[in-house]
Amino acid sequence: MARLVMKFGGTSVADMDRIRHAAAHIRREREAGNHVVAVVSAMAGETNRLVTFTKTAGRLQDPREYDMVVSAGEQVTAGLMAMVLQDMGVPARSYAGWQLPIRTDGAHGKARITAIEGRDVLAAATSGQVAVVTGFQGISPGNRMTTLGRGGSDTSAVALAGALKADRCDIYTDVDGVYTSDPRVVPRARRLDRIAYEEMLEMASLGAKVLQTRSVEIAMVHRVPVMVRLSFADPAASAVGTLVCDEDEIVEKLVVSGIACSTDEAKITLVRVADRPGKAAAIFGALADANINVDMIVQNISEGGQATDLTFTVSNADLERAVRVLEEARNEISYERLLNAHGAAKVSIIGVGMRSHAGVAQTMFRALADKGINIEVISTSEIKVSVLIDAEYAELAVRALHTAFGLDAD
């Protein structure tokens, strides 16, 4: 007997048939004697429909009213899921975010959960009733509806699992787990049975869309084991999936667990920036003020201590704006030229095993060199090495690394 939180995303509750299918998963777990709390998203397409309404409401977008409108979708699914469960003979009741309540800060549209009052939900689950909780939403300190941003239902589920001290949080989605790389790019990619929180966090930040980054952070902090599973699987059988868990619970650690790739990278180089204290602050301060996220940063060693070249990446969407900001701040920053280019790709290898293995980066660089791929920027962390390359070589690079680190399926 375990305490489970089971989360179903938008495609898993897209229509009444899918809701019924999801409900059958819940019934299976409950019949196995588990105490179940379900978390549901809005039906696929519903949130978009509501967002479109808000866009036509006018230029002014009061984020509090935006949240009032878009949070309605989850309320509908929660009620329907409870009805469907009851129809199957499974006692169930719905809870809106305000009914627990799930408290958040006041950052409407991208609120962060600050506290969850789980008492009622836990009492329901313990008594054998399935509590169906709206994902994605909460209430602000001023009692207004808040939403957690796209993918926020993952965060709701994991945070709820943490608050309830659940044994596991199952995320039912449209893939059957976390893969060593994107199967569309790497046909021989394989599903991981387990992945460490830290690895999943890097994968999520690097664009693997299986779990929202924030939800992985919360899982890591509260040590909630998270299972990614396929919602379309036969609900009669407990399907396989990938368990996101503590590093210690992974017996056979791979040196590299995954290869991630992001092609949404644009590169900016400032040539001959005056090499004086405060220059970096001037550059990145100006970009931060304009809400532009800077990712990889490389500064070459200054020759003669007078000037240096600085290269960094921003997302493609931000490139134009970033260039404008830097040109406006040219006098303050003082640089000779500004080079910029779309079409870069960031390829990363991720694995907690790196910590205890030497030569991992070396293997990566050699594998890329063997394919004639030029590395433009390198950045590393304890469990990750990322390189910036020409986007044309992205898929080739990912496949080469997948093979080089022994990840290919048989």
Next chain:
Amino acid sequence: MARLVMKFGGTSVADMDRIRHAAAHIRREREAGNHVVAVVSAMAGETNRLVTFTKTAGRLQDPREYDMVVSAGEQVTAGLMAMVLQDMGVPARSYAGWQLPIRTDGAHGKARITAIEGRDVLAAATSGQVAVVTGFQGISPGNRMTTLGRGGSDTSAVALAGALKADRCDIYTDVDGVYTSDPRVVPRARRLDRIAYEEMLEMASLGAKVLQTRSVEIAMVHRVPVMVRLSFADPAASAVGTLVCDEDEIVEKLVVSGIACSTDEAKITLVRVADRPGKAAAIFGALADANINVDMIVQNISEGGQATDLTFTVSNADLERAVRVLEEARNEISYERLLNAHGAAKVSIIGVGMRSHAGVAQTMFRALADKGINIEVISTSEIKVSVLIDAEYAELAVRALHTAFGLDAD
């Protein structure tokens, strides 16, 4: 300067253009210096869409979950209306039923408002901000979402006006007021400038769909003047309408203010019912137990004190069930024969002026006799006379009475 509650129904907020039009009415009242609280329904069609979802969710219809699902519609409109108002430069914010809160009993699907905490809304309105409140919904003693039943937003608006001690509650709808009769039947029907609560109550119960009966009851109890107005009117000008108000505020009282007609009547006659105490209770008790509403009842004087004929009406939809119930209880009730027929019409004249005028019923009966219309059952109240006639004559009867009581427009 007045304190106003302005209510917009589903057709008045059916799409973004209509919401903008409704918002312009609100802006006009606010610019005139009034303190405004708005009450909105779900966008037309939205509640039906949600109800359809619940129907496909299964045979079991937990009314608490039904309310969870269908109450989402008003939440969307409230947020959108607040955004549109802000876009027009009118300060506004939305309130869901639970945010005031609007408290109801636990009769889900047809809950009754028990208390409204109007403090926040009133503070907003007084400070010049338009408070946009979701109609149709509240919360139960157990903090679950409740809905007030179809047309419930009228009730929300009037109850809120009562709680806020508003000077007036304006109901914006798809007609420009209350008419002396249904204009589709009586081309010369005319809009009333004023109508007394009691009259409106009879009109609403008799099928005039302008206002929900319950909302008129609340208006009467709290003495809230209610104005029925056309939402599609030019929002730049304050449109005419019908004021539902206290009898004392109507200077020129008509003897008869309106002619109502319901063709949804079926007639049942029990022939030779044993004339003993408790028989009526046996008959109507059995029907009440089966949730069948009985309307007009006529009992002929018993000849010789042994048996009597009893005639009454039920709605067409209930006829078959009523007959079955009465046949099952035949031994207990003891009657000779049961006659039943669809196709009756109830035609009523309504007017507070009747109290002080003799011969009103006589005028009615003569007008019908002049057209060769046979009266089958008569029932009267202080301000109403209803007759049951063959439904084929319904329109003819209504027009004849409209003329006989001097209601025809010039």
